[in-house]
Amino acid sequence: MPEPKKTDPAAPKFLELTITGPDGAVWGKVIAQDKTFSSGSVGFYCNTKVENPVSHERYQAGLNLTLIGSKP
Numbered sequence: 001m002p003e004p005k006k007t008d009p010a011a012p013k014f015l016e017l018t019i020t021g022p023d024g025a026v027w028g029k030v031i032a033q034d035k036t037f038s039s040g041s042v043g044f045y046c047n048t049k050v051e052n053p054v055s056h057e058r059y060q061a062g063l064n065l066t067l068i069g070s071k072p
Contacts, residue, residue, distance in 0.1 A: 002072035004042045011067075015044055019061065025053045032063060040072040 028050030
């Protein structure tokens with residue numbers, strides 16, 4: 001895999017994210033780990049399930065945070 005064009009040495013190894021509704025109710029907390037994507041870009045990734053605190057229905061959540069300009 002080619003090296004990314006750009007990296008961020010000041011970026012942490014993970015991010016702690018809280019998913020809230022507009023009323024501030026917490027649907028879930030997730031950890032996004034640092035990742036090198038198959039494209040060669042770098043960033044953070046998480047995949048988890050969260051729950052509506054009112055109806056208790058569950059949702060699947062996926063998130064990519066890609067460093068702009070890191071694609072080789």
